[in-house]
Amino acid sequence: MRSRPVIALIGIGMAVTGVAGLTATTAAAEDPTTTCRKALDELEETYGICTWSEQNFRGEMTVLTNFQGTDKCGNLSPTAKSAVNLSDEEHLFYRFTKCQEKNFLTSIEPWESQATFGPSAAAGSWR
Secondary structure, three states: OOOOOOEEEOOOOOEEEEEOOOOOOHHHHHHHHHHHHHHHHHHOOHHHHHHEHHHHHHHEEEEOOOOOOOOOEEEEEEOOOEEEOOOOOOOOEEOOOOOOOHEEEEEEEOOOOOOOOOOOOOOOEOO
């Protein structure tokens, strides 16, 4: 049985939540970069970021696309605790919403991943 993604617009581009057509078992068993690449391929997107609601690429996965060349702030729902950046841009993550500098959490370089943002840290927004 294949999962159906839920599509919603957020501050920057488009987000697809769920496992983007992959079963939860398949998504958890694969390398997170491979899981993210498959989700982007299903959406016919070249670049994107995949975030997970739990550390170590577990929980609900959200795919963020259509952000190339923008510096707008996007809120994350659910919040993110790990991510894979399959784009050629560095992305910044913040605690809470609104991308306020005082709430900066972490950055993820192009083509990199981060299994945890901190012991109990969660990102509520990104740019």
